[in-house]
Amino acid sequence: MKQHRCGTDIGFPLEACRHLEVRHHESPQKVVLSSADAQIVSDEFIMRFQTWTLVPWNRSDTFVEQLAKEDYMHDICVHGRLAGYPDGSKVTDHMISRVTLLENGEDCQTRLFQCPYCYMDYMVDAKDFGEQGFAVITTKWVNFGPGRESPDIKWRCHGTRYKDRLDVNDAACHGGEIRADFESQAEPSLEDLTSDNERRLFSTRKRRAITRAPDGRIWRWSGGARWFLDPPNSNPSIWERWLW
Numbered sequence: 686m687k688q689h690r691c692g693t694d695i696g697f698p699l700e701a702c703r704h705l706e707v708r709h710h711e712s713p714q715k716v717v718l719s720s721a722d723a724q725i726v727s728d729e730f731i732m733r734f735q736t737w738t739l740v741p742w743n744r745s746d747t748f749v750e751q752l753a754k755e756d757y758m759h760d761i762c763v764h765g766r767l768a769g770y771p772d773g774s775k776v777t778d779h780m781i782s783r784v785t786l787l788e789n790g791e792d793c794q795t796r797l798f799q800c801p802y803c804y805m806d807y808m809v810d811a812k813d814f815g816e817q818g819f820a821v822i823t824t825k826w827v828n829f830g831p832g833r834e835s836p837d838i839k840w841r842c843h844g845t846r847y848k849d850r851l852d853v854n855d856a857a858c859h860g861g862e863i864r865a866d867f868e869s870q871a872e873p874s875l876e877d878l879t880s881d882n883e884r885r886l887f888s889t890r891k892r893r894a895i896t897r898a899p900d901g902r903i904w905r906w907s908g909g910a911r912w913f914l915d916p917p918n919s920n921p922s923i924w925e926r927w928l929w
């Protein structure tokens with residue numbers, strides 16, 4: 686993604702940052718839905734990404750093993766593999782413990798987490814769909830900063846070469862603030878987005894150019910195992926690094 690410019694006068698098309706796609710994986714079997722949308726809050730460009738991973742219950746062990754073994758497949762930002770990353774606090778650790786709680790039928794409050802190296806808040810949740818399996822839901826809010834001519838730390842911290850831990854003041858300051866800023870004026874709200882995405886997950890998609898699903902949704906098949914929700918607003922390749 687290119688640097689955005691700040692200010693509503695420029696008319697930065699936030700619509701162009703809206704994206705929704707679904708991938709069907711065969712082995713191991715799972716369906717992954719990812720959505721992206723953007724807001725400018727107090728001149729800062731913030732993106733919200735939500736990912737649903739639907740797994741059949743009889744594949745839950747394999748899924749958890751994969752989360753542990755191939756955690757790089759599920760990086761929520763570029764920092765999860767840093768040597769100094771706090772033990773047991775990677776997104777995959779939270780996903781595994783969330784699935785375990787769900788398996789044990791334990792109720793769990795959805796907690797908010799932060800990466801200590803970049804301006805990002807994220808949440809991990811899970812939901813039981815009975816015979817249809819279970820889903821792990823991750824939502825992240827990424828602050829890219831005000832996008833000035835020379836990028837500041839809020840932009841640079843998301844890059845692969847940026848490895849400085851945010852200092853204590855900064856880290857304390859962004860404890861939940863990014864989500865709060867975004868959600869204060871989010872359209873749709875987190876609640877609405879989450880229930881929309883849940884319905885989209887179970888929509889009908891066929892391997893043909895266009896599927897008009899009974900629920901009224903229109904899916905464009907991009908070949909292979911990937912679909913986009915119509916209308917396509919953005920070039921999906923922009924978000925390749927951020928969706929998984």
Ligand SMILES: [Zn+2]
Binds near residue numbers: 763800801802804805
């Ligand atoms: Zn990070």
Ligand SMILES: [Zn+2]
Binds near residue numbers: 762763803804827842
């Ligand atoms: Zn980041």
Ligand SMILES: [Zn+2]
Binds near residue numbers: 858859862
């Ligand atoms: Zn802050």
